[in-house]
Amino acid sequence: KPRAVTRDVSWGIPAPFPEAEGKTVYVWVEAVLGYVSATIEYFRNRGNPEGWKDYWFNKEAKTLYFIGKDNIPFHTIILPALLMASHEDYNLPWNVSATEFLQFKGEKASKSLRIGIWIDEALELFPPDYWRYFLIATRPETKDSNFSWEIFAEKINADLNDTFGNFVHRTLSFINRHFESRIPEPSGLEDKEEQVLKSLRERVNEIAGDFEACRLQSAANGVMGIGRLGNQYLNEKEPWNLIKSDKAKAATTIYVAAQLVKALSIVSAPIIPFTAEELWKTLNLPGSVHQQRWEEALKPLPAGHKIGLAKPLFRKIEADEKKLDEMLEKVRKAMAK
Structure with a gap:
């Protein structure tokens, strides 16, 4: 179905379309081109300003996108359309690997409501x-x-x-x-x-x-x-x-x-x-x-090859919901100081 490409907000890129004065481009229409611009910037910073073209024009290159299911249209319709509209033969998305949602204890994750565990907290708890x-x-x-x-x-x-x-x-x-x-x-x-x-x-x-x-x-x-x-x-x-x-x-x-x-x-x-x-x-x-x-x-390990001393690679986790929640809260309090 039709999808709007502009918004009536002041913050954003001014819409360059006829009769679109005062409007800005909807973020998901311009943001997906960030994949291209980020690649350009990366190679410029490395002193190889033409290197980005190997990713976007070399037909042996494949681009993969890992996204949530709510962003499928922008990566399978909007991004290919923008690349094709350039008439510059950009590589189109090769694989858009979209997933459903990971819930936290049956609820939708929310940073503002503190529903979930964030990576900095997670790494304080387990490897x-x-x-x-x-x-x-x-x-x-x-x-x-x-x-x-x-x-x-x-x-x-x-x-x-x-x-x-x-x-x-x-x-x-x-x-x-x-x-x-x-x-x-x-x-x-x-x-x-x-x-x-x-x-x-x-x-x-x-x-x-x-x-x-x-x-x-x-x-x-x-x-x-x-x-x-x-x-x-x-x-x-x-x-x-x-x-x-x-x-x-x-x-x-x-x-x-x-x-x-x-x-x-x-x-x-x-x-x-x-x-x-x-x-x-x-x-x-x-x-x-x-x-x-x-x-x-x-390739086989040859007979006679000497190995090091074996050590346990993992340790078991005690499945105590209350105790683990308390550990998480303790980490959050320490990080808030």
Whole structure:
């Protein structure tokens, strides 16, 4: 349906249209061009005034927009229309990844009413990777989602601590304890090991596809899927018993588990970057995890490679709503001083 492009307010850009004297351009009509102007300014400040054109005219470049559902028309109709109207062959939006709303304890978030938790407060309460994981794993991609302390604690405890962290710690501490902190030499991969490694390859590729398509919630679930695969594999093979009766088979089990751990450090990096970097360092691998190509996830850790000392990556959160609310209020009072 028709949408007004001007407003009867004095603040704003004067409308340059016939018979629009005294009107200003509606903010969402001119604001979306800020994506272009911000890119221009960025490259000017870096001493490369022509660099912005690689983003807006190079047909290999793709622009992605992460917005709330209320801003869909401005990014899928207004912005493309403005770019096309220039007749300068700008790249049009490639993917507008819009979401439903994240509510706070069943209510719409409001800064003025202090309904919600703001990033500066959040970081005083828990590490950034806790928040990053929760927000991505519960991203409202198809319907509104909700934050409560109970839901937050459940996601952190069940996914990060009990699934991801548990598998990594079980594997690496076993290597520390029984193989002098070196990746053991496998004695020969049996059907189960081949199945696990095949599943790992498939999952790594699926996660890559999810990231490319901006299916971030699915990507987060895929990362945890590798953790679940690893825990199930260890539970089935029971290396803690094998080490007593058949050290060679235990070595094979842990060798395969170590490959999953390395893959986790790569595929989790976009979601929990600080934890991924810590894990990369514990694996004693060169450089930073954030310098690696995706393909590195499936390059095996060689037998004999020495790792560092395993440490727990996460800690559980006590799902006490009252206590957590009190912690938040304490942070707010301290920040208000």
